[in-house]
Amino acid sequence: MDEIEKKPPMRRIATEEAFSIPEHYDAIRALAAAGSEEPDLVMWRHFLGNSRPAFVDNLMDVDRQRLRTMDELGVGMHLLSLTSPGVQMFEAGLAAEVAEAANDRLAEIKARHPDRYAGLASFAPQDPKRAAREMERAITKLGLNGFVLNSHTNGEYLDEPKFRPILEAAAGLDAAIYIHPRVPPKPMADLAVKYALESGHWGFQSDAALHVLRIMYSKAFDDFPNLKIVLGHMGEGLPYWMWRLDYWHKNGGRRPPLKKLPSDYIRENLMITTSGMDWAPTLKFGLDVLGPDNIMFAIDYPYQEARLSVEFMDSVDIPDDVREKIYHRNAERIFKIPSAPGIAATGAKENA
Amino acid sequence: MDEIEKKPPMRRIATEEAFSIPEHYDAIRALAAAGSEEPDLVMWRHFLGNSRPAFVDNLMDVDRQRLRTMDELGVGMHLLSLTSPGVQMFEAGLAAEVAEAANDRLAEIKARHPDRYAGLASFAPQDPKRAAREMERAITKLGLNGFVLNSHTNGEYLDEPKFRPILEAAAGLDAAIYIHPRVPPKPMADLAVKYALESGHWGFQSDAALHVLRIMYSKAFDDFPNLKIVLGHMGEGLPYWMWRLDYWHKNGGRRPPLKKLPSDYIRENLMITTSGMDWAPTLKFGLDVLGPDNIMFAIDYPYQEARLSVEFMDSVDIPDDVREKIYHRNAERIFKIPSAPGIAATGAKENA
Numbered sequence: 001m002d003e004i005e006k007k008p009p010m011r012r013i014a015t016e017e018a019f020s021i022p023e024h025y026d027a028i029r030a031l032a033a034a035g036s037e038e039p040d041l042v043m044w045r046h047f048l049g050n051s052r053p054a055f056v057d058n059l060m061d062v063d064r065q066r067l068r069t070m071d072e073l074g075v076g077m078h079l080l081s082l083t084s085p086g087v088q089m090f091e092a093g094l095a096a097e098v099a100e101a102a103n104d105r106l107a108e109i110k111a112r113h114p115d116r117y118a119g120l121a122s123f124a125p126q127d128p129k130r131a132a133r134e135m136e137r138a139i140t141k142l143g144l145n146g147f148v149l150n151s152h153t154n155g156e157y158l159d160e161p162k163f164r165p166i167l168e169a170a171a172g173l174d175a176a177i178y179i180h181p182r183v184p185p186k187p188m189a190d191l192a193v194k195y196a197l198e199s200g201h202w203g204f205q206s207d208a209a210l211h212v213l214r215i216m217y218s219k220a221f222d223d224f225p226n227l228k229i230v231l232g233h234m235g236e237g238l239p240y241w242m243w244r245l246d247y248w249h250k251n252g253g254r255r256p257p258l259k260k261l262p263s264d265y266i267r268e269n270l271m272i273t274t275s276g277m278d279w280a281p282t283l284k285f286g287l288d289v290l291g292p293d294n295i296m297f298a299i300d301y302p303y304q305e306a307r308l309s310v311e312f313m314d315s316v317d318i319p320d321d322v323r324e325k326i327y328h329r330n331a332e333r334i335f336k337i338p339s340a341p342g343i344a345a346t347g348a349k350e351n352a
Numbered sequence: 353m354d355e356i357e358k359k360p361p362m363r364r365i366a367t368e369e370a371f372s373i374p375e376h377y378d379a380i381r382a383l384a385a386a387g388s389e390e391p392d393l394v395m396w397r398h399f400l401g402n403s404r405p406a407f408v409d410n411l412m413d414v415d416r417q418r419l420r421t422m423d424e425l426g427v428g429m430h431l432l433s434l435t436s437p438g439v440q441m442f443e444a445g446l447a448a449e450v451a452e453a454a455n456d457r458l459a460e461i462k463a464r465h466p467d468r469y470a471g472l473a474s475f476a477p478q479d480p481k482r483a484a485r486e487m488e489r490a491i492t493k494l495g496l497n498g499f500v501l502n503s504h505t506n507g508e509y510l511d512e513p514k515f516r517p518i519l520e521a522a523a524g525l526d527a528a529i530y531i532h533p534r535v536p537p538k539p540m541a542d543l544a545v546k547y548a549l550e551s552g553h554w555g556f557q558s559d560a561a562l563h564v565l566r567i568m569y570s571k572a573f574d575d576f577p578n579l580k581i582v583l584g585h586m587g588e589g590l591p592y593w594m595w596r597l598d599y600w601h602k603n604g605g606r607r608p609p610l611k612k613l614p615s616d617y618i619r620e621n622l623m624i625t626t627s628g629m630d631w632a633p634t635l636k637f638g639l640d641v642l643g644p645d646n647i648m649f650a651i652d653y654p655y656q657e658a659r660l661s662v663e664f665m666d667s668v669d670i671p672d673d674v675r676e677k678i679y680h681r682n683a684e685r686i687f688k689i690p691s692a693p694g695i696a697a698t699g700a701k702e703n704a
Contacts, residue, residue, distance in 0.1 A: 196607045214544075
């Protein structure tokens with residue numbers, strides 16, 4: 001291993017970076033081969049040929065091309081998460097097994113490259129109690145940094161009472177859940193597939209935003225005030241709707257009462273990332289309505305072009321102390337990542 | 353009639369103002385009474401009791417309270433449109449009859465108050481050829497100012513080939529179509545009804561944004577370059593997604609080719625209004641990414657509070673020439689409203 005020790009001018013932690021493991025890839029291929037109608041597989045089928053496509057190699061790799069790309073761009077750390085839709089298309093037993101294998105692998109990767117990787121743990125909502133146990137293991141035993149969930153599971157969202165153990169575990173462990181998008185449930189995706197709009201054009205953000213609103217109106221943020229949800233793509237549009245959400249909340253009448261306004265939960269219980277949105281207007285909008293402590297840098301490697309994201313965040317016209325928060329300080333706080341590279345490896349922490 | 357002739361400091365034209373006629377209200381009540389499962393009726397049922405609720409009186413009134421409210425706030429003109437979901441829940445024949453009656457009524461209202469009202473014509477997409485004929489009549493015979501469509505019709509969107517006569521008519525008549533939101537098709541609304549999120553919280557904007565993307569990817573803006581679509585609620589979120597839409601368009605591969613980028617169509621073929629979004633951050637964002645010629649003032653009377661909208665637009669920190677464009681100049685251009693009050697009444701136009 002010849003990891004180049006670059007000294008980037010500012011630490012860069014990218015927080016929505018996809019990886020995969022062979023067990024995961026095999027399970028997805030098996031599902032596709034069995035003729036599953038999961039709309040997410042449309043995208044995978046598009047990629048899956050006879051030979052393993054390059055992007056899957058990029059997902060599996062954490063030792064070669066990924067590190068080279070990171071080094072070239074001065075990206076210090078990837079916060080890795082099992083690529084969407086994770087284990088959520090599989091039957092419960094297989095899903096839990098793949099999630100647990102992915103978490104073990106993440107812990108190995110972190111041990112091998114303590115300065116370069118952190119990890120979000122997967123879990124299988126199909127079996128909520130086993131999920132909660134795995135969430136605890138992932139944080140307390142494996143030392144992972146939070147959780148990833150790829151929006152709905154078989155058309156169900158985290159607001160369902162049966163998923164309460166999952167929210168309870170996340171809050172109890174004080175570990176954030178990154179809700180990564182996936183294609184909406186089939187009845188909704190069907191409205192968009194004609195022009196392939198069911199993913200990044202429309203479906204991803206519409207579904208992920210709905211997910212958070214459902215969690216909000218299930219009173220989960222009232223019951224677990226420290227519950228933190230992370231959304232990519234500059235908040236999946238929710239910041240844009242804060243005023244209107246409050247207005248309808250106050251004037252609608254048919255919705256469950258909440259302790260606070262929707263915009264309060266968006267400011268207090270959500271974090272957003274810049275994944276897939278390397279655009280000054282949305283970043284400045286986010287800073288305007290959420291402030292500098294709620295936004296984190298993300299690339300969405302290998303799906304988006306890493307160079308674009310870094311060049312954007314390096315050059316966008318914001319104060320350097322804000323850039324620093326977005327590039328690493330907020331991620332260090334939310335995901336409990338030691339505040340300087342190298343510290344985790346030696347255990348010689350100065351600041352807990 | 354004691355119409356007070358206030359001289360507001362700046363002409364204010366509100367462009368998404370709802371009205372109704374008894375035939376429309378009766379048809380909606382009949383549908384509800386027949387046990388229709390249209391998700392839009394959930395909202396109506398909430399309002400409909402044994403006696404006619406006050407908001408329906410406000411919808412029907414154009415001579416009393418509405419004018420008083422306008423006068424109090426210095427709102428010179430309402431651009432009226434048949435309230436959502438218009439005629440789109442009815443069977444084709446009834447739908448066309450109610451639309452035609454509403455258009456006749458609008459022409460009468462305009463004749464009675466030429467300085468105070470303009471109108472968007474309804475049509476029944478259920479019968480596209482009859483719709484196209486009515487669209488022509490509404491503009492050339494009745495002198496109305498554009499069209500209103502309440503998003504999908506029985507789950508179908510304007511991109512469907514059978515609706516081409518409608519897009520062709522709008523483009524041929526050089527008259528904009530205001531796509532007003534309605535509750536999404538039932539399979540999508542079902543994901544949101546648990547917490548009543550199917551309307552202004554989430555469903556309205558998700559569905560209306562999908563509608564425009566479907567129109568875009570049907571190549572309608574390539575085929576009819578002067579086709580203008582108007583969206584309320586600061587563009588139903590689409591301005592927020594411009595960068596990401598372009599990125600996915602260029603990198604996705606599975607979508608139909610288009611002559612331009614999605615952001616080009618959003619800038620060139622869309623107009624957005626401030627309805628239901630009296631919030632400086634979204635207005636400034638819209639000005640930043642679309643410029644001052646693409647945004648129009650709207651209240652959404654009687655559903656939103658008119659005073660809030662006027663106080664917001666009067667006080668928001670933007671240059672007065674931009675405020676003037678938003679308050680009236682853009683609406684005058686897009687909806688062919690004579691540029692000073694009184695001119696239409698006498699016919700003594702100075703500028704065509």
